[in-house]
Amino acid sequence: MAAGGRILTEKLKQYQPKIAVFVGKGIYETFTGGKCPEMGVQKLKLPEVNSVFFVMPATSGICTAYAHNRAEYFHKLKEFLDSIKKEEKSDSAVSTPSFVLNAACKMV
Numbered sequence: 001m002a003a004g005g006r007i008l009t010e011k012l013k014q015y016q017p018k019i020a021v022f023v024g025k026g027i028y029e030t031f032t033g034g035k036c037p038e039m040g041v042q043k044l045k046l047p048e049v050n051s052v053f054f055v056m057p058a059t060s061g062i063c064t065a066y067a068h069n070r071a072e073y074f075h076k077l078k079e080f081l082d083s084i085k086k087e088e089k090s091d092s093a094v095s096t097p098s099f100v101l102n103a104a105c106k107m108v
Contacts, residue, residue, distance in 0.1 A: 005030070005031050008031065009046065009049070012046065012049045012051050013048050013049055016049070016050050016051065017051050018050075018051065018052065018084050019051060019052050019053075019054050019077075019080070019081065019084070020051045020052070020053050020054070021054045021055075021056060021077065022053065022054070022055045022056065023056045023057075023058060023059060024055075024056070024057070024058035024059075024060075024063070025039070025055055025057075025058070026058070028042070028053065028055045032044055032053075036055050039055050039056065039057055039073055040054060040055065040073065040076055040080075041053070041054055041080065042054065042055060052080075054077055054080065056070075056073050056074070056077065057069075057070050057073055
């Protein structure tokens with residue numbers, strides 16, 4: 001996992017997505033080495049990375065902690081994306097791609 005974390009960090013530095021979405025607290029905590037205090041936008045910033053980290057509940061049927069309100073976080077993510085797009089429009093900035101990192105993806 002450590003090698004995958006280094007690879008992801010390099011990709012974040014190279015591509016500078018506006019948002020990096022982690023599906024599941026566990027993968028975020030493994031990547032950052034810290035705790036995820038709550039779902040949604042995270043305060044953590046990495047050197048040379050301008051991305052905002054957003055943590056979604058795991059979508060696995062095994063994870064039931066957020067089963068009752070998972071959709072709420074997809075709505076929050078959309079609202080957050082819309083607010084960024086609105087800011088970019090008003091600033092006439094060029095969009096950079098966002099991507100989703102799913103906890104089930106192999107980080108190699």
